[in-house]
Amino acid sequence: METLELVKQQGVKKATTNINGSKAVLEAFIAEGVETIFGYPGGAIMPIYDALYDYHDKLKHILVRHEQGAIHAAQGFARASGKTGVVFATSGPGATNLVTGLADAMIDSTPLVCITGQVYAHLLGTDAFQETDVINITTPVTKWNYQVTDATEIPTVLAKAFYIANSGRPGPVLIDITKNAQLQPFDYEGYTKCEHIRSYRPNPIVRKEFVEAAAQLINEAEKPFVIFGQGVILGKAEKEFKQFIEKAGIPAAWTIMGMSAIPTDHPLGVGMLGMHGNYGPNVLTNECDVLIAIGMRFDDRVTGRLDKYAKQAKVIHLDIDPSEIDKNVKATVGVWGDCKETLPMLTSLIEQKVYPQWLKKFNDYKQLEEETCIVPEMNPVCDELSMAEVINLLNELTEGNAVVVTDVGQHQMVTCRYAKYNSSKSNITSGGLGTMGFALPAAIGAKFGAPDKTVVAVIGDGGFQMTIQELGTIMQSEVNVKILILNNQFLGMVRQWQQLFHDKRYSFVDIASPDYVQVAKGYNIPGYKLEKREELKHSLQNMLEHNGAYLLEVMVGKEDNVFPMVPQGCSVSEIRLK
Amino acid sequence: MSKREFTVTVYTENQVGLLNRIAIIFSRRKINVESLNTSPTEVESVHRFTIVINETEEVVSKLCRQIEKQVEVLKAYYNTEDEIVWQELALYKVSTDAIAEKVKVERLLREYGARAVAIRKDYTVFETTGHREETDNLIKALEPYGLIEFVRSARVAIIKGSSDFHERLKEFEYKEPGEEVVENEFLDKKEEVFSM
């Protein structure tokens, strides 16, 4: 590889090297600090893979087993590291296999740059082999996408892609590059990072008067309540957030996406919001007088019935995305801006306070939930294991230091209810899209994103079978992830709804499983299956202590339900404890 | 809030695919686009969409924010009919024989401010510009003479209260724009919301 140097040729002209579009892509990656690419080759992206052959010492490529696996891995990487995840896929089926992951990353604001190969530019629109209109298919599920047909565009387009993906409210970007552009040699002038696009305002100027209005509401409040989402994590504002709630003395509850931004045992942390969240934060949403929403978007799984949501409260909404303010819940005061900037401004304007009476209410409800839900779930009287006790023991063993990646369903809700976290970016789950099959590949990516951490994927027997092929990736790339399957022999979450809302008419939720331990063995991954309580702790310990990937299948109660629950169409204060 | 007609004006970069990006924001909510026009603007390299929809103000304002969120969109405004000057153009094709026979037709056309843009032996094409009722009325008037073909253009509209977009654009070019370009303007919830 030729090194690029500026020559002092009359101080103006840059030295150029003649490289092709494919190399320009990889040079861009290096300039952007990319170390790991998740991908899968194919005809239309072969020139890039050919170039990659010479870059193996600078760029690590993880060969997945399905492009959906690649993009979920990149998501896991991004969520665990805060950096942009990078994906390669070929045209046609390779690109369409990315769509679920793009939608997931879009709704969960995950920064990604996906590169797809495309047929030669002169074949576009002719139904060429493996041609799909990827740009139009992915438009609704990308923050930005662009088709490159000329190699000279590559450096600037990739600079824009990385800038857009991980600035403002992050999101996935897809760049489709025709094969001719990948092959085309051109005079490369080096790479310049993008820092400004005139039509794009990622960091709005914060208007002080709104911060002041918000501070005034907070200072006058008697029962203020903070609810926060992933915005705190994406804004890297965990410290600023903690300082804010600690000075304000305000109880704070997290959405599933905001979880782990503060340690789960923080004295002001009152638990999780939403359909299967904690009792107190849901009920008291409808009792607080000022609701302070930070970096969250009032998803319907959080708000329940909107016309009965926090109607008594004045609402302060801090968000970086102006289209979120007033979208679902009307804000009394909207503070548009990066919370890394707005929170310290707010903190400086508020009075130091405590609300012992108000906090006690949360604690009383917590007590009630402990007695009716938590204690019985953690200590079942029957022989069948409960998901809750498994997660409880896992906490004990990891001491809240693991990154826990969950799939979608009952096990996800139980894990998010009970998992303990000491540090940010530890809870990785598909929140907005609820994508079954997310966990296994996302855990692979998370391990690359947080190599020093123990990564545990908690997965249901349904979701595991959706991306089970990624065991091959774990085997080949020797990824040290712990796979914990909570097997209830049902598509549990759907079964729970059928039980509660469809007269127990169990319609196609009974799902058979292969022998997972044998399957894992086939991939050279050791594993164990258990049904007995006595074996649980020891087996979890074995899994965590094993040097390398490990699969532990735990048989749990077949018809256990997740409670509390806000039934769909009900108000958050109508949350049921059983 | 009840539905009414809004004209949405979107200033954008001139970029392939942007039309789709904007259109799907409407179709995603199953909103019918009544009329859509794309046009250059007084500023070189800046493009302009004029979109007419029937919706509540609440929805239109949310749509505008979601449009504005697109990377290549500079600005999106929405206005009611009284806040804009607007026109639509219509073409009418009738048989030349039918109108030659009837002198009345000519008077009629004059009445509606129409003019002939093509006169051939077998057909004549008239054009008129105006509001919806005006172009509709001429259809009715021409129907008895056998209207062969009719087509109406999308709406084009000028916002009455607009100021120079050049100035605004200059601000966009800066990495740190001045306070004047206060992009939080819609958080003000004042009257000028979404008017320039």
Ligand SMILES: Cc1ncc(C[n+]2csc(CCOP(=O)(O)OP(=O)(O)O)c2C)c(N)n1
């Ligand atoms: C790709 C996808 N298909 C379908 C669903 C609907 N769905 C939500 S939860 C669930 C059941 C999940 O079952 P399992 O993985 O066994 O987990 P459990 O609920 O039993 O813990 C289903 C089918 C989904 N979320 N994602």
